[in-house]
Amino acid sequence: MKDRIMKGFIEEIREKGMKFSMDDLARRLGISKRTLYEHFSSKVEILETIISQTFAEGDEKTRQILADDSLSLLDKIKGVMLVLPTHYEFYDLRILEQMKRYYPEQWALVDSALSDDWQTLRALIEQGVKEGLIVNMNMTLVMKLIIDAVNSTLDQRFYMKNQITVSEALAAIVDVLLYGLIPVDKR
8 A cells, every 4th residue: 555655745836736635635645644644644655755765776776787687897896876766767867856945854855866876876877997907987977977967867757758658768878878979890
């Protein structure tokens, strides 16, 4: 039931923005408000649960990639860059702007994770540089380019307008970042 409530919460946000009520959510789900409150005490609790769950699931996916000895270092780098949160549709610029305005504490958690929590990827790339698999460049600049490019998927309106799924966009971004635009036979 909690997953269903979180999914309904995200649907409400996508349709109405952050200014919907628990009554609206209960109506969408076809349940009583009392049933809703049996699972979550407030909108804030639902929001925090979505945030913590998506980051925990992302961390678990990353751990699985790192532990997979069948993957090469480049495959691990690519895999870590391709990790999408379960409720990725929640991580949209419009929603994040509203969260910043109405739920600043929760927005700060998301903002921090979207901009600062990239140490695992940085370590993998640094290992790739040491092993000669990746060009040695200014690591701060490299990480900024990666973070900004990956976070461009937060502009989901652009991708929907151009009929590109977020996962397709992310895969293309990662390919360009890792392998460039020039085909290997043309280098």
